[in-house]
Amino acid sequence: MNILVCISKTPDTTAKIAFTEGNTKFDENGVQWIINPYDEWYSLVRAIEIKEKDPTTNIHLITVGGPEVEPIIRKALALGGDEAIRVNSNSNDSYVIAQQIGAIAKQGSYDLIMTGKETIDYNSACIGSMLSAILDLPFVSLANHLELNGNSATIIREIEGGEETNEVTLPMIISCQKGMAEQRIPNMRGIMAARTKPLKIVEPIATNAHTSIKEFSLPPAKTGVKLIAPDQMDELVKLLKEEAQVI
Amino acid sequence: MVLIYIDHSEKEIKKSSHEAISYGAAIAKQLGCSAEALILGTVNDDLTALGKLGASKVHQLNNESLNNFDAKVYASLIATIATHLNAEVIVFAHNINGKAIAPAVAVKLDAGIVTGACSLPNLQNGFEVTKTVFSGKAFASIKIETPKKVIAINQNSFGIQNHELTATLLEMNLPIPPASVKVTHVNKIVGEIPLTEANLVVSGGRGLKGPENWGILLDLAKALGAATACSRPVSDSDWRPHHEHVGQTGIQIAPNLYIAIGISGAIQHLAGVNRSKTIVVINKDPEAPFFKAGDYGVVGDAFEVVPALTAAILKMKHNE
Numbered sequence: 200m201n202i203l204v205c206i207s208k209t210p211d212t213t214a215k216i217a218f219t220e221g222n223t224k225f226d227e228n229g230v231q232w233i234i235n236p237y238d239e240w241y242s243l244v245r246a247i248e249i250k251e252k253d254p255t256t257n258i259h260l261i262t263v264g265g266p267e268v269e270p271i272i273r274k275a276l277a278l279g280g281d282e283a284i285r286v287n288s289n290s291n292d293s294y295v296i297a298q299q300i301g302a303i304a305k306q307g308s309y310d311l312i313m314t315g316k317e318t319i320d321y322n323s324a325c326i327g328s329m330l331s332a333i334l335d336l337p338f339v340s341l342a343n344h345l346e347l348n349g350n351s352a353t354i355i356r357e358i359e360g361g362e363e364t365n366e367v368t369l370p371m372i373i374s375c376q377k378g379m380a381e382q383r384i385p386n387m388r389g390i391m392a393a394r395t396k397p398l399k400i401v402e403p404i405a406t407n408a409h410t411s412i413k414e415f416s417l418p419p420a421k422t423g424v425k426l427i428a429p430d431q432m433d434e435l436v437k438l439l440k441e442e443a444q445v446i
Numbered sequence: 447m448v449l450i451y452i453d454h455s456e457k458e459i460k461k462s463s464h465e466a467i468s469y470g471a472a473i474a475k476q477l478g479c480s481a482e483a484l485i486l487g488t489v490n491d492d493l494t495a496l497g498k499l500g501a502s503k504v505h506q507l508n509n510e511s512l513n514n515f516d517a518k519v520y521a522s523l524i525a526t527i528a529t530h531l532n533a534e535v536i537v538f539a540h541n542i543n544g545k546a547i548a549p550a551v552a553v554k555l556d557a558g559i560v561t562g563a564c565s566l567p568n569l570q571n572g573f574e575v576t577k578t579v580f581s582g583k584a585f586a587s588i589k590i591e592t593p594k595k596v597i598a599i600n601q602n603s604f605g606i607q608n609h610e611l612t613a614t615l616l617e618m619n620l621p622i623p624p625a626s627v628k629v630t631h632v633n634k635i636v637g638e639i640p641l642t643e644a645n646l647v648v649s650g651g652r653g654l655k656g657p658e659n660w661g662i663l664l665d666l667a668k669a670l671g672a673a674t675a676c677s678r679p680v681s682d683s684d685w686r687p688h689h690e691h692v693g694q695t696g697i698q699i700a701p702n703l704y705i706a707i708g709i710s711g712a713i714q715h716l717a718g719v720n721r722s723k724t725i726v727v728i729n730k731d732p733e734a735p736f737f738k739a740g741d742y743g744v745v746g747d748a749f750e751v752v753p754a755l756t757a758a759i760l761k762m763k764h765n766e
């Protein structure tokens with residue numbers, strides 16, 4: 200079983216959201232980078248669990264980014280990836296990133312390509328779906344459960360107001376979310392081993408971005424909370440009905 | 447032409463697709479072209495009534511075998527049809543299925559895509575669409591540089607607009623690619639309002655102390671007809687199911703009303719709910735950070751405030 204796990208860096212969840220260069224760039228000053236939680240907690244950990252059950256499994260990690268992502272990818276190796284590929288390209292365009300991952304995926308023979316449900320910075324939820332078009336493979340999104348049985352996968356995915364069980368023949372692409380696995384902390388042995396695990400740097404293929412970011416903005420600040428005394432719930436209901444007009 | 451993809455489940459068109467049609471119709475008006483809808487599979491809804499939302503035509507691939515969602519098959523059919531109809535802009539709801547297929551359709555059409563859109567395109571300097579980023583903490587205006595465009599619109603961000611149209615229904619006939627996914631089981635939680643489709647949401651945090659205390663919250667949700675949500679530690683401790691977890695690492699929602707009960711308002715929680723139109727905070731600690739993000743606040747013990755609020759709502763409903 201060969202698994203390709205897509206890893207993205209994102210700012211830490213408490214990072215200050217600010218912009219520079221005339222609000223055209225995210226201000227990375229002082230930002231702590233983490234592995235996108237969906238990639239780490241759900242997709243990568245589930246891949247590791249699959250390997251624990253079947254030690255012949257190979258877990259390859261792929262990330263598209265500059266040298267600054269290396270600590271992130273080392274952490275993913277420490278958690279249990281076998282080897283990693285970094286495509287040396289920085290882009291905010293999902294299509295460019297999916298093309299880079301697609302090019303690598305075409306060279307390997309991966310049975311399963313895993314992504315997180317979305318990144319917590321751009322929230323685009325594009326890569327898995329785009330890969331399915333680039334590689335012409337089945338795609339199941341927002342999965343919270345995955346079992347492998349020979350060359351078939353049983354997946355539970357979220358639907359509005361419930362869940363659906365899908366059977367898919369490998370190879371395929373899956374995007375993972377909560378329920379799939381539990382967050383892990385790398386142990387000392389993993390951290391030591393990660394230092395010598397292969398991390399290959401490849402140059403990007405030529406491709407054109409389809410989009411560009413023109414400007415960032417912050418939502419208007421709330422004007423201040425209106426406090427209602429606990430024994431004035433009729434008043435609160437009236438405000439919700441007449442002032443806010445939401446009920 | 448603007449083509450709007452209509453998502454449905456169990457023979458019913460989803461609310462988020464109603465909004466997508468109105469949004470697509472507004473783009474068509476900007477561009478001076480027609481807004482047409484596309485539906486794969488069969489539904490019980492009257493498709494000509496989609497005119498009221500702004501679609502002049504509804505193209506239907508009327509085939510029962512398409513009632514089970516299959517991202518690969520859907521994306522391939524939608525791309526083929528969009529090409530055939532010469533659609534310039536293809537609109538999806540940024541809902542569960544929309545997220546699974548819109549990016550694949552964009553690749554197949556060589557189109558730039560913006561998902562999580564929350565505004566009409568700005569056509570002053572080309573075609574720019576604003577989307578939410580950093581889990582709702584900020585917005586980004588994205589320019590789509592390609593002739594064809596795909597947009598997935600965030601739920602509850604545009605609303606529904608009324609039109610005086612009757613849509614013409616056009617049935618299509620196309621070979622259906624072989625299924626890539628077999629749906630073996632569907633487990634719908636009956637009687638529950640899906641969180642992402644809900645206008646009203648009542649949410650509980652660790653302040654409720656334990657799962658046995660959720661009754662007061664459920665009563666309030668029932669009185670309002672609201673969906674229920676929770677903070678991450680609540681779902682991590684299995685007090686509530688995973689699918690109720692909202693926040694930066696859970697579901698991001700933007701209902702009209704979000705009532706937060708015993709939730710401190712950590713930055714990761716706020717990221718998932720701060721696009722709600724109105725936020726009510728119920729917390730016994732006046733210093734709880736959530737009050738800074740709230741519109742209305744009640745400083746008090748949830749175990750007293752919540753039943754009193756439920757009673758007040760029932761009283762209001764009774765008098766209506």
Ligand SMILES: Cc1cc2nc3c(=O)[nH]c(=O)nc-3n(C[C@H](O)[C@H](O)[C@H](O)COP(=O)(O)OP(=O)(O)OC[C@H]3O[C@@H](n4cnc5c(N)ncnc54)[C@H](O)[C@@H]3O)c2cc1C
Nearest residue numbers: 651652653677678693694695708709710714715730731748
């Ligand atoms: C990487 C990362 C991602 C995260 N993602 C998320 C996420 O997606 N969603 C999320 O929710 N959290 C997330 N968190 C966790 C987040 O930081 C907070 O720990 C969490 O939101 C706190 O949950 P809470 O408000 O229910 O509990 P607490 O912070 O313990 O707050 C309980 C609140 O209840 C109040 N209270 C107590 N008793 C009563 C009473 N009787 N009546 C009224 N009020 C009462 C208290 O005053 C307090 O404000 C994340 C954290 C990290 C590090």
